[in-house]
Amino acid sequence: MTKRVPADADQVLTDESNHESAVTEASDPLARLLSRAERAESATVIRDLTGGALALGDEAHDELGADLDAIRMEREDRASLKRVVGLSTELEDVTEVEYRQLRLENVVLIGIYSEKSSENAENSLRELAALAETAGATVLDGLLQRRQNPDPATYLGKGKAQELAELVAAVGADTVVADTELAPSQRRALEDVVKVKVIDRTAVILDIFSQHAKSREGKAQVELAQLQYLLPRLRGWGESMSRQAGGQVGSGGAGMGSRGPGETKMELDRRKIHTRMAKLRKQIAQMAPAREAKRANRKRGEVPSVAIAGYTNAGKSSLLNRLTGTQEFVQNQLFATLDTAVRHAETDDGRSFTYADTVGFVRALPHQLVEAFRSTFEEVGEADVILHVVDGSHPDPEAQLRTVREVIAEVDAQGIPEIVAFNKSDLIDESQRLVLHGLVSDAVFVSARTGEGLEELSRRIDAALPVPDREVTVVVPYDRGELVAEMHERNRVLETEYVEEGTRVRAYVTAEMLAKLEPYLG
Ligand SMILES: Nc1nc2c(ncn2[C@@H]2O[C@H](COP(=O)(O)OP(=O)(O)OP(=O)(O)O)[C@@H](O)[C@H]2O)c(=O)[nH]1
Numbered sequence: 001m002t003k004r005v006p007a008d009a010d011q012v013l014t015d016e017s018n019h020e021s022a023v024t025e026a027s028d029p030l031a032r033l034l035s036r037a038e039r040a041e042s043a044t045v046i047r048d049l050t051g052g053a054l055a056l057g058d059e060a061h062d063e064l065g066a067d068l069d070a071i072r073m074e075r076e077d078r079a080s081l082k083r084v085v086g087l088s089t090e091l092e093d094v095t096e097v098e099y100r101q102l103r104l105e106n107v108v109l110i111g112i113y114s115e116k117s118s119e120n121a122e123n124s125l126r127e128l129a130a131l132a133e134t135a136g137a138t139v140l141d142g143l144l145q146r147r148q149n150p151d152p153a154t155y156l157g158k159g160k161a162q163e164l165a166e167l168v169a170a171v172g173a174d175t176v177v178a179d180t181e182l183a184p185s186q187r188r189a190l191e192d193v194v195k196v197k198v199i200d201r202t203a204v205i206l207d208i209f210s211q212h213a214k215s216r217e218g219k220a221q222v223e224l225a226q227l228q229y230l231l232p233r234l235r236g237w238g239e240s241m242s243r244q245a246g247g248q249v250g251s252g253g254a255g256m257g258s259r260g261p262g263e264t265k266m267e268l269d270r271r272k273i274h275t276r277m278a279k280l281r282k283q284i285a286q287m288a289p290a291r292e293a294k295r296a297n298r299k300r301g302e303v304p305s306v307a308i309a310g311y312t313n314a315g316k317s318s319l320l321n322r323l324t325g326t327q328e329f330v331q332n333q334l335f336a337t338l339d340t341a342v343r344h345a346e347t348d349d350g351r352s353f354t355y356a357d358t359v360g361f362v363r364a365l366p367h368q369l370v371e372a373f374r375s376t377f378e379e380v381g382e383a384d385v386i387l388h389v390v391d392g393s394h395p396d397p398e399a400q401l402r403t404v405r406e407v408i409a410e411v412d413a414q415g416i417p418e419i420v421a422f423n424k425s426d427l428i429d430e431s432q433r434l435v436l437h438g439l440v441s442d443a444v445f446v447s448a449r450t451g452e453g454l455e456e457l458s459r460r461i462d463a464a465l466p467v468p469d470r471e472v473t474v475v476v477p478y479d480r481g482e483l484v485a486e487m488h489e490r491n492r493v494l495e496t497e498y499v500e501e502g503t504r505v506r507a508y509v510t511a512e513m514l515a516k517l518e519p520y521l522g
């Protein structure tokens with residue numbers, strides 16, 4: 001399952017045996033990604049097994065053994081990799097590897113802004129810091145440059161890139177994170193200048209998603225998104241390898257990239273990725289019917305639904321827990337929730353409905369993820385009410401509102417009644433309240449922490465929910481046959497039977513129809 005180390009690996013690194021696997025992994029990122037995916041799949045198998053499925057065939061037993069090996073190996077790999085922190089800085093040349101699993105340690109953030117004020121860019125960089133920390137990094141510093149457009153070659157301008165290189169060396173960072181999606185060539189060029197690995201916002205978000213995905217479907221969706229992100233970058237990798245093979249080999253003899261098998265292997269890799277992506281698409285498509293069925297079931301019972309949408313970390317899951325008394329996963333982390341959770345609830349007058357907690361939104365949500373999670377967002381598009389949760393204590397709630405509404409529009413959900421709840425009201429003062437009130441005048445102020453405003457919010461939700469159809473059984477006299485016809489046309493008839501007094505009909509009917517049927521109710 002793992003690949004062996006090339007014979008000359010220890011020319012590059014010291015002979016500490018732990019480095020072995022790190023070199024292998026670093027020199028073949030694709031193999032790592034694909035094998036990680038395989039291992040991840042096996043891990044699911046094991047969890048399923050401990051979940052009680054005991055009917056194991058021999059094959060499954062073998063599989064289990066292999067799975068355990070794989071998991072052990074992965075753990076060892078991880079442990080050994082931990083010990084080679086700063087690997088990339090030591091090598092002073094990491095340009096060969098275009099895609100790596102993120103092992104963020106000490107990072108410096110960079111961004112660009114073109115407006116007069118840097119406020120927006122600063123907020124975005126602060127968010128990037130939270131993202132990087134969620135992914136497990138320590139943020140050492142941030143650097144913003146004012147420029148009309150990013151430099152096509154190195155993203156930052158030449159001078160600033162040099163300054164960045166000095167900063168990176170001074171603070172001892174091993175990674176630079178750019179607050180954008182970098183072109184593969186930009187990333188390579190910037191790495192050449194700063195001498196440590198450079199990644200972008202998209203890669204960080206993808207990494208967090210891959211750490212947090214729990215369901216099989218979620219995992220498949222994230223992996224598909226990762227491969228989509230990787231594919232165009234693979235070309236750059238190939239070019240860089242042939243460039244290296246073309247003679248520009250560095251001073252230390254054969255560098256890591258030049259050992260690569262070059263274009264032929266590239267083609268093979270590309271094919272492997274395409275095959276894997278096709279497999280994932282198929283898997284996801286096969287899982288879709290199950291989700292559809294679940295959703296249809298809810299619809300069939302005519303149970304209305306409330307989708308809780310909002311920026312990541314706004315407090316959606318906390319509110320859901322408060323509103324329904326359940327225990328949804330809450331963490332001060334971005335993207336704590338990746339799988340849509342559905343909870344049942346009741347209005348004060350006893351009508352039942354559902355809440356769906358959804359994946360949080362973020363600025364510049366990678367398009368690969370919007371694609372991959374389309375089905376999740378579509379859940380929002382099919383809701384009867386959208387509960388839009390905004391963190392009222394955030395420095396830029398307006399941008400959060402805008403981002404979420406953009407995605408809502410993307411899934412054609414603009415027509416759905418929206419209730420805006422400014423959460424974390426325990427953290428905001430009167431003047432902030434006024435500002436927020438100015439943004440959305442009919443918003444509800446709530447606090448999942450103190451419980452403030454929850455009753456009002458419940459009332460607002462109750463009022464916004466459609467009155468669900470009622471199941472009734474009526475006996476309609478034969479001379480009122482038009483009522484039966486209308487039920488067939490406008491409502492959902494479950495059963496009809498002809499009895500002496502008339503037609504006995506069991507159906508889900510609207511409030512309007514119910515009024516007409518009043519005299520014939522059983
Ligand atoms: N002070 C305060 N903190 C809150 C409140 N509601 C939630 N939080 C905190 O905000 C953080 C995020 O809460 P979550 O409920 O996980 O947020 P979420 O919107 O579900 O986030 P994702 O699932 O990551 O998209 C947690 O640390 C909560 O404890 C509130 O009303 N007041």
Ligand SMILES: [Mg+2]
Pocket residue numbers: 316317318329330336337357
């Ligand atoms: Mg959540």
